[in-house]
Amino acid sequence: MTSTIALETRNIIKTYQSDSGLINAxxxxSIQxxxxxxxxxxxxxGSGKTTMLSILAALLKQTSGQILLDGVELSDMPESERVKIRREKIGFTFQSNNMVPFLSALENVELMLRLNNRLDKVGKLRAQELLARLGLAERMHNLPGQMSGGQQQRVAIARALIHNPSLVLADEPTASLDTERAFQVVETFANLIHEQNRAGIIVTHDLRMCEYVDRVLQMQDGKLVKEYTGKSEILEFINGTRH
Amino acid sequence: MKKPTINEPISDFVTISGYLAVKELLRNKGRFFLISLVIALITLLVLFIAALGEGLGNGNREYISKLDADLVVFQAKSDKVIASSRLGNNRIAAIRRIDGVADAGGLFTSNAAVVFFNGNEPVKIALLGIEPGKPGEPKVLQGKQFRKNLADEVILDKNTALRTKLKIGDTAIIRTTQGEKDKFFEMVVVGITDGQQYGLQPSIFIPYQTWDNIRSKSAAEIGSGNPVANVVILKLTDPKAADEVTARLIAKVDNIEVATIDESIKALPGYTAQQSTLSTQGAFTLIIGILVIGGFFQIQVLQKVSQIGVLKAIGTSTPAVAVASIIQIVLVTIVGVFIGAFLTFLLSLSFPPTVPIVFNGGTSALAVVALIIIGPLGGLVSINYAARIEPLKALGLSS
Known part of the structure; x- marks a missing residue:
């Protein structure tokens, strides 16, 4: 598979006004x-990772700097264009409340195709295959309220990937899961990112989940302070912070 | 011109809005049905107030509004109130001679009761004397018109026939008071007309000379002179020339005032005040409906802030979210209004004919349209709120 730069940020700064003055969240x-x-x-x-994720998701505008997704600059886009980018180019899973509660698992996944006006027989079949791949073949027609947190997260992963986005973002997807389920979800997520050749970013507190990623970006006080690349370096980082 | 900021074809976002709206409705039938039921109750109230207004108005104006005539002549200074007006034979004759008057008939009003000797309650009626073959005599639906000015015959309006259960050929016993005594007169029913209520009473029509013989009167009036009409009802040669004929009447006949049919209805005692009271009640019910429906939809939107946040975050446009809300509100309102209309219809079947409720097609349709409009009106605040939900805040991503 080709490996092009899907996402690039250049000198992103997001400033908030607080009681004590301006704060750079x-x-x-700058990342690629x-x-x-x-x-x-x-x-x-408070290190700024959720703010960074919101900026990358085109949900929040940065104060300065540039974001390029598939080479397209997002910074000066009007909101209507950003909505289109979110719909077409970005897949998203949230910490909780991921699902549209009145749609079944399959309908939640198909929703991304509907929004992009790409729901056809092939799309429906792909949605079913993706859910089956995530171990939800028996749960496709269940409503979110009838599924566990882990199952809902897997549906969210399917929804984030079904429309072939360039960038997949996950905000603390394991926060409400037990350890076993959390590992399963992140491992599946990682496999699909690699197989489908998407750029994926996961924000997590749980460093054990970094076992499945290719690179770790560490933030502190809004700055990118360190980068860990390669399996051994990442494992060393995970183990180092554990002790 | 500023271009709309919708980034997808209108058909696309309407399709997605419709999909989301209908799916949510179907998956939450119970919740939405309860809202529809509240709307149904508001509909029931609005339609009943409208029907009551129509029924009361109809009870007052029905005979006058159905007159096949163009003008009504009153005694001057009677304020165009029929009961206050008196027009003697000389003036009626003068009115008939005016150029442009095709025909004229006196209307003689009084009250009486139809009594029964089988223990049934008497039915109070408006006893209306008319000149056979002249304006003022209603067309019969069954039976025959009057042929003589003096005959022991009556024509019943539909309401009288319904309440008294009298049929053509039956004898109606009419009770009046003459001097200090109750008098009973046997009259043969020769015809039945459609509804012709007058003064909120069912009516009985009678040839005017017979009317004069049997009407309630004081001892002094007994055996005195010719009958005196209250008003004269005119049919014109050219109805479009009503203003000219009115001017001629005023100029050539002393001591009269002239009104159109509409003016005569508005001058009916209490009619305008009654109708404006009922219209105000109806309007307030609609306003309360807007507030109640608005409250329901606002609570609903507040309950699904995170759901709307997710939809917006994954790329559903704000217009699509707003249109989905509008579609839901319109559908829920339509269902509620139709349930309410059906309940109103069922309830109306159980009302006795004495209750003045009339479901007029036009008025009911207007009320239904108004009710269907109040749903989206009431939901405007919630639609605006839904449109303004920021996905970052809704998903708890803003710090």
Whole structure:
């Protein structure tokens, strides 16, 4: 598979006004993520990783800097264009409340195709195959309320990938899962990112989940402070922070 | 011109809005049905107030509004109130001679009761004397018209026939008071007309000379002179020349005032005040409906902030979210209005004919349209709220 740069940020700064003055929630962050690469964004609470993810998801505008998704600059886009980018180019899973509660698992996944006006027989079949691949063949017609947190997260992963986005973002997808389920979800996510050649970014507090990523970006006080690449370096980082 | 900021073809977002709206409705039938039921109850209230207004108005104006005539002549200074007006034979004759008057008939009003000797309650009626073959005599639906000015015959309006259960050929016993005594007169029913209520009472028509013989009167009036009409009803040669004929009447006949049929209805005692009271009640019910429906939809939107946040985050446009809300509100309102209309129809079947409720097609349709409009009107605040939900805040991603 080709490995092109799917996402690039250049000197992203996001400034907020607080009682004590201006705060840089994201401070001069430049990253590149290639297609087929799965990256973890880690850091303590308040380090700016969720703000960074929101900016990458075109949900929040940065104060300065550039974001290029598939080479297209997002910074100056009007909101209507950003909505289109979110619909076509980005897949998203959230920490909780992921699903549209009145749609079944299959309908939730198909929704991304509907939104992109691409729901045809092939699309429906792909949605079913993807859910089956995620171990949800028996749960396709269940409503979110009839599924466990782990099952809902897997549906969200299917929904994030079904429309072949360039970038897949996951915000703490394992926060509400037990350890076993959490490992399963992230492993499946990582496999699909690699197989489908998407650029994936996961924001997580749980460093054990970094076992499945290709690169770890560590943030602190809004800055990108360290980068870990390669299996051994990542495992060393995970084990080092555990002790 | 500023271009719309919708980034997809209208058909696309309407399709996705329709899909989301209908799916949510079908998957939450119970919740939406409850809202529809509340709308149904509001509909029931609005339709009943409208029907009551129509029924009361109809009870007042029915005879006058169905007159096949163009003008009504009153005694001057009677304020165009039929009961206050008196027009003697000389003036009626003068009115008939006016150029442009094709025909004229006196209307003689009084009250009486139809009584029964089988223990049934008497039915109070408006006893209306008319000149056979002249304007003012209603067309019969069954039986025959009057032929003589003096005959022991009556024509019943539909309401009288319904309440008294009298049929053509039956004898109606009419009770009036003359001097200090109750008098009973046997009259043969020769015809039945459609509804012709007058003064909120069912009516009985009678040739005017017979009317004068049997009407309630004081001791002093007994055996006195010719009958005196209250008003004269005119049919014109050219109805479009009503203003000219009115001017001629005023100029050539002393001590009269002239009104159109509409003006005569508005001058009916209490009619305008009654109708405006009922219209105000109806309007307030609609306003309360808007607030109640608005409240329901607002609560609903507040309950699904995160759901709307997810939809927006994954790329559903704001217009699509807003249109989905509008579709839901319109569908829920339509279902509620139709349930309410059906309940109203069922309830109306159980009302006795004495209750003045009339379901007029036009008025009911207007009320139904108004009710269907109040749903989206009431939901405007919630639609606006849904459109303004920010996905970041809804998903708890904003710090």
């Amino acid at each position: 994201v401070d001069d962050v 993520v290639r297609s087929g690469e799965f990256v973890a964004l880690v850091g303590p609470s």
